[in-house]
Amino acid sequence: MSDTVRRKGRTGYLLMLPGVIWLLIFFLIPFYSLVAASLYDPSGSDIDGYQMTYHWGNYWDALVQYGKPDGWAPADWSPLIRSLVYGGLATFFCLILGYVLAYAIAFKAGRWKNLMLVLVIAPFFTSFLIRTLSWKLLLADDGWIVNTLQFLHILGSDGHLLATPVAVVTGLTYNFLPFMVLPLFASIDKIDYRLIEASNDLYANPLVGFFKVTWPLSLPGVVSGTLLTFIPAVGDYINAELLGSTSTRMIGSVIQSLFTEANDYPAASALSVMLMILIIGMVLLYVRRAGTEELL
Amino acid sequence: MRWLRERIVLILGLAVLVYTFIPIGVVVLMSFNKPKSEQSKLYRFEAFTLDNWLHPCNDPSMCAALGRSISIGLLATLVATILGTLLAFALVRHDFAGRSMMNLLIFMPMASPEIVMGSSLLALFVAAGFAGQLGFWTILIAHIMFCLSFVVVTVRARLAGMNDTLEAAAMDLYATPRETFWKVTFPLVFPGILGAALLAFSLSFDDFIITNLNAGNTTTFPMYVWGVSRKTVPMQVNVIGTVMLIISIAIVLGGEYRNRRQARALATN
Numbered sequence: 001m002s003d004t005v006r007r008k009g010r011t012g013y014l015l016m017l018p019g020v021i022w023l024l025i026f027f028l029i030p031f032y033s034l035v036a037a038s039l040y041d042p043s044g045s046d047i048d049g050y051q052m053t054y055h056w057g058n059y060w061d062a063l064v065q066y067g068k069p070d071g072w073a074p075a076d077w078s079p080l081i082r083s084l085v086y087g088g089l090a091t092f093f094c095l096i097l098g099y100v101l102a103y104a105i106a107f108k109a110g111r112w113k114n115l116m117l118v119l120v121i122a123p124f125f126t127s128f129l130i131r132t133l134s135w136k137l138l139l140a141d142d143g144w145i146v147n148t149l150q151f152l153h154i155l156g157s158d159g160h161l162l163a164t165p166v167a168v169v170t171g172l173t174y175n176f177l178p179f180m181v182l183p184l185f186a187s188i189d190k191i192d193y194r195l196i197e198a199s200n201d202l203y204a205n206p207l208v209g210f211f212k213v214t215w216p217l218s219l220p221g222v223v224s225g226t227l228l229t230f231i232p233a234v235g236d237y238i239n240a241e242l243l244g245s246t247s248t249r250m251i252g253s254v255i256q257s258l259f260t261e262a263n264d265y266p267a268a269s270a271l272s273v274m275l276m277i278l279i280i281g282m283v284l285l286y287v288r289r290a291g292t293e294e295l296l
Numbered sequence: 297m298r299w300l301r302e303r304i305v306l307i308l309g310l311a312v313l314v315y316t317f318i319p320i321g322v323v324v325l326m327s328f329n330k331p332k333s334e335q336s337k338l339y340r341f342e343a344f345t346l347d348n349w350l351h352p353c354n355d356p357s358m359c360a361a362l363g364r365s366i367s368i369g370l371l372a373t374l375v376a377t378i379l380g381t382l383l384a385f386a387l388v389r390h391d392f393a394g395r396s397m398m399n400l401l402i403f404m405p406m407a408s409p410e411i412v413m414g415s416s417l418l419a420l421f422v423a424a425g426f427a428g429q430l431g432f433w434t435i436l437i438a439h440i441m442f443c444l445s446f447v448v449v450t451v452r453a454r455l456a457g458m459n460d461t462l463e464a465a466a467m468d469l470y471a472t473p474r475e476t477f478w479k480v481t482f483p484l485v486f487p488g489i490l491g492a493a494l495l496a497f498s499l500s501f502d503d504f505i506i507t508n509l510n511a512g513n514t515t516t517f518p519m520y521v522w523g524v525s526r527k528t529v530p531m532q533v534n535v536i537g538t539v540m541l542i543i544s545i546a547i548v549l550g551g552e553y554r555n556r557r558q559a560r561a562l563a564t565n
Binding site for chain 1: 303305312315322386387388389390391392404405407410411415417420422423438440441502505517521525529534537543548549
């Protein structure tokens with residue numbers, strides 16, 4: 001923070017007022033409406049109206065129907081479990097790809113640093129949905145990716161990628177990569193490169209040097225990058241719907257269709273509240289474990 | 297071997313960068329695709345044509361959706377940028393009670409899953425009796441809401457990185473507070489505000505999940521793409537994707553060029 005003097009008085013409050021009111025009415029109060037809707041009597045409908053009966057059973061019903069897996073096999077997972085696993089996997093792959101890219105930009109790009117940063121963001125200005133449609137083409141059964149994998153016998157001759165969890169995780173990883181790269185870059189770029197050179201001199205193995213010096217120093221970026229990737233990836237359903245099949249449905253898809261197609265507001269709201277609580281819980285736990293509480 | 301060892305990270309990094317461009321290549325390629333039949337469900341390259349570029353509005357409903365997305369984007373950007381800039385000034389330049397609550401309120405919309413924000417807003421609209429009026433205005437309200445935080449964060453970063461020496465100098469030279477603000481402060485913050493506005497527009501233009509929940513029967517461009525993705529995708533969609541890419545790269549490169557020229561001008565003075 002600069003040495004700017006913060007003025008006291010009414011002006012500050014007046015400047016804040018319109019923005020704060022907007023966020024209160026259209027961001028904070030809606031959470032209250034959501035919780036309220038999740039406690040409506042499920043026998044109502046959006047046309048006849050709902051009765052507020054504090055029907056906590058909505059949560060239990062939603063959890064049994066969409067949260068409880070039918071078995072251990074991936075095909076038997078529930079949409080909720082699937083979302084967490086797919087989101088987690090996508091975050092993991094984003095971390096690996098994003099770290100390599102951010103490290104290369106921060107330390108190896110030289111005078112091309114700015115250009116490379118621009119190139120990281122550029123593809124993501126093309127619409128999210130159009131990008132995901134491209135993956136549909138790339139992963140298609142007669143596409144070059146499937147053909148190559150079949151040629152290498154990684155995939156059976158009748159194997160395919162589209163409509164499988166692999167395709168969904170591929171799409172999620174691709175679409176949320178910039179959310180990982182940018183915070184990682186911000187964090188790695190701040191590291192004094194001489195520390196890394198010193199570690200290379202002192203540790204025989206560059207890998208040991210990396211895990212003892214670079215990685216710990218980049219942790220703030222790792223934490224914010226993984227959060228910024230994981231949270232939207234868990235809630236996303238565009239990838240699961242466009243690249244997956246009915247057996248890869250994610251929780252966002254269930255909530256969306258309960259709201260817009262089934263018009264079952266109480267169940268949809270209960271699921272939505274549970275997703276939010278689950279994510280807040282996981283984030284708090286994770287931030288505490290990672291020890292970077294000053295982030296929040 | 298030594299050459300490779302020194303450059304392996306850069307090579308891997310470039311490989312990741314190439315990977316991010318593969319689907320973009322597909323978008324550009326498909327914008328020149330001529331599908332075998334109009335109803336072809338297969339989404340693959342068949343033959344070269346310029347038709348898609350010459351007749352982008354072959355499906356009028358696509359261009360209507362596009363126009364709607366652009367007007368919502370512009371309006372949402374305007375309102376979110378004004379409200380967000382005022383908020384950023386208050387946060388950096390003014391003292392007030394409840395600063396940490398304020399920071400939390402601004403941070404939360406960026407950290408909440410879209411599906412939760414979208415369904416909450418829908419629950420509010422339904423509870424308030426607007427279930428039948430979902431459409432342009434409810435989409436606009438939602439977009440202003442989720443763009444606002446990003447504007448605040450971007451403008452705040454610019455303001456916080458600026459020290460007030462120049463403003464103090466202007467005041468010493470008997471500029472009135474108003475003159476100081478419009479002749480010194482505002483021009484200095486402006487690049488941050490412009491960046492925030494561009495970010496807000498691209499967020500609004502691209503949003504699907506929140507929009508889809510609060511749109512009623514109104515269709516925005518992402519919703520149109522979603523709709524056709526289940527049936528036949530008109531190749532014109534890829535023309536729009538390519539144009540968006542070109543415009544954004546032009547804006548970013550233009551900004552970069554301006555920065556370099558300014559830096560050079562400052563260096564030679």
